[in-house]
Amino acid sequence: MRMNGGEVTRDVEPRVLLVHYIRDVLGLTGTHWGCDTSNCGTCVVLMDGEPVKSCTVLAAMAAGHDIRTVEGLANGATLDPVQQGFMEEHGLQCGFCTPGMMLTARALLDRNPDPDDAEIRQAISGQICRCTGYATIVRSVKWAAKNPLGTDSGTGAAEPGDTPATEDVKA
């Protein structure tokens, strides 16, 4: 399968679940493992761009598909705007649901760049924040929608559009 853009090949038993394949076989522990019953949504990854609960997908079923985990969100040192939004708007407390929430947010924004509160809440309704910090998660996603190119905050890399043009400063 393709994992965060790179091809990976492993031999596993058919009964290995995608979440354990990602965490234990590939060592990508950013994907969390929670309820094991496809309720909590902390194990959400993107499969061909769509959020899925990786505790209810066999690794074998994902063979040949494109999987994206939280490790695949940032582009080098530049965080995805969704990740920046979660920093700016305090979208995480304990952090357990965060990887899944951010991936669902990414998939939502890829389809709908300007979602309203109800659309965001609907999109994350299959995922549980055990800190009950939903209000800040919604704000974080809205921040990412408003800043589709992100900013340089927390990334160490300046984005071209962020520095006001000289003319603007003079005016």
Added chain:
Amino acid sequence: MQIPASFDYDRATDVAHAIALLQRHGPETRVVAGGHSLLPMMKLRLARPERLIDINDLRELDFIRRDGTMLRVGALVRHTALLESAEVAQLFPIIRDAEQVIADPVVRNRGTIGGSLCQADPAEDLSTVCDVLAAVAIIRGPGGERSLPMAQFHRGPYETAVAPDELLCEIHFPIHPLSSSAYEKVERRTGDWAVTAAGATVTLSEDGSIADAAVGLTAVGLDGVVAGIAELLRGRPPGEELFAEAGLLAAAAARPIEDQRGPVDYKRHLADELTRRVLRRACARAAQTRAQKG
């Protein structure tokens, strides 16, 4: 950690291949599509198939197509696709109503209509929807294709008429002009299985009276549609008194059992109230269709 017992895994390349694999490996083989019913049961060791046949590559079963007076839906169509189809919403609003309350958006990205029907959970919403719409199941096996009305498809909880070497391939929904439908469910929390749910379809006559109707109930022990509903409603104009009569009939037909989702009386009350609501909404929608056509 919940891990399924060991099994062998095959990936089918087309319907014929899937059927050949089912035939070769016998009744301990199960088909997996979305996997959101089967895999949790395997993780709890409630199901222990010796082999899984993955049909997710069978693109030939992933379509929604209008064909004359019927809508053909492939068995591999995901819940999300049904929910987002404008054609489905226009022809059969009951499907959209139901899809909005099936699990959650992430689960709906994987789960399929064929999987839901074949799982045949007594609290499963699409079974009621298909009963009410008088859908027809298209099943293929080694001997060819056969079509089976929904009333004969379900044999009981978790049991269908699909033989171990057969595959549910399509569901056909007959289209009636001047017809509409609705579904409503009460659940303990969003995305849960129904405590009780009801679905209705109504066809109006040119004069606005009811020409035909069907009501189905979910999770209250009723197989198929409520008997006598069409006879009660036919020829009469839609109205609250009529809906109340239908509600009483549905409540009397329900055979709920007490469980963690509620006592018998409560479920019977829901069968009554939800029947009134879905008939009211289906009639209003059908009247709107009639007004647009007129």
